[in-house]
Amino acid sequence: MVKKIFGQCYIWLILILMYLPVLVLIAFSFTEATNVGEWTGFSFNLFPRLFQSAEIMTALANTVIIAISSSLVATILGSLGAVGAYYSKKRMRNAIDLATQIPVVNAEIVVAFSLTVMFVFIGNIINTYMFSFWTLLIGHVCLSIPFVYTSVKPKLQQMDPSLYEAALDLGASPSQALGKVVVPEIMPGVLSGFLLSITLSLDDFIVTAFTRGSGLLSGDKKIETLSTLVQAKIKKGPIPPEMRALTTVLFVIVILAVIGVTIYRNQQAKKIRVRRAF
Template sequence: MKTAARIYTFLIFLFLYAPIVVLIIFSFNSSSVGSRSVFTGFSLRWYNQLFQDSMLLAALRNTLIIAVVAAAVSTVLGTAAALGITRMNKWLRRVVMDVTNFPMVNPDIVTGVSLMLLFVAGNKLIGGSTLGMASLILAHITFCLPYVILSVMPKLRQMDPNLAEAAQDLGCTPRAAFFKVVLPEIMPGIMTGLIMAFTLSIDDFVVSYFTSGTTQTLPIFIYSMTRKRVSPEINALSTCLFGIIIVLLLIINVRTAKDKKSDEAPAKEV
């Protein structure tokens, strides 16, 4: 049974990561026509062309700006919301969590169209610019927020609810108790929500398509390329993004492992 389980696990990981490995390999393909089926040799030509494509770099810049702002804002709001939800009574907390979960199960196309109509109606009522960077950021905050809340909530449940009160009994102000006691305890959940919000924002296409106006993000730019031909530069760009995400995950995992060791060390001494 153990052998069968290992084979099954290997096949699952092979199915998940084989396409990414192929993409990385062909990002170094020296083929002049950018063949996606024949590897002719190792070359960095597509990486060089990537950093010379002004339109693609502009779309990447827009995507990163939106992802960073949306992830930061949704993390702050989601953490504050999670703290408030944990202090509600049972029935009110259940209702609020159902409302929070709804955007996650709602089809993206419904979310995108509804947000587009909301922004257009808002522009007509209060004036202002048409759909663009601001509407994209607000839309991304909207669908990233529930994921942050659901990442922070388990850490709040695991934390001893009396820690903050104990810190205040020892002389901390409520603000100091939050930043010195509560925040470090829930930081792993906050970082998980931040990374999840960042990756979801970079990956989003449907909601961005309806709320972007004339602003192009990377998924929208790639979609426009598919009408003609997808350039192998996309392989190089995808490899760079994949590498950045891997580095971020490694940093977070190493930091989490160090924190666990530092927490376990005093317990062993006692």
């Protein structure tokens, strides 16, 4: 009993400490003071100010475009890679597995720096400035591609290989069998790889700061994502008031996502229970 109370107190204490900075920021998103810690009266004004701020909205749109495009590329390449590796010879498969581990354990700053040095190197040879949206896209794909591979791989291993053979025996062409049997089987892995890629890309600062050039909604200026914009702001002073409102919006989205995931999981668990009951 003592253990139970102590354990729960400990869990909640750490949870509150982890959320404290974000919660304080959220509390102060309802006042217009410049600094956290000053309360100048309750107001909702920061929220319209957030949506009117062209700078923040541009950065948000850029962030979303980059996240979706890089995750699509990473998911397609990574899933194809996992399927191809699964059907390759053992030695080849092990080599690909090992190679995939390298960017997983590699430090983000090394990935970013080495890519940048390569782009500078190539740029010097062909005498052009390489940095643009495309170099940024490559950088983000580098970050997420190994995680797509590692989330698709277990699904392939769990798959019943005779299903594919059965499809062939029942008259499906090899590509039909691949599309209608293998693809649905690995779909959960592909989806979780895609979601993981999105979160990695949304959160990234270093690779973006190193590999970006001009383009997207930033026009002739360097592409500004949420991370680079926030970093530029907080280097000079406290978090701008509008960004406190942004934190509140992001927090609400995250909490809704957690609730959604929980409901979905409970339903899945129920389905499994029902299936077992029959």
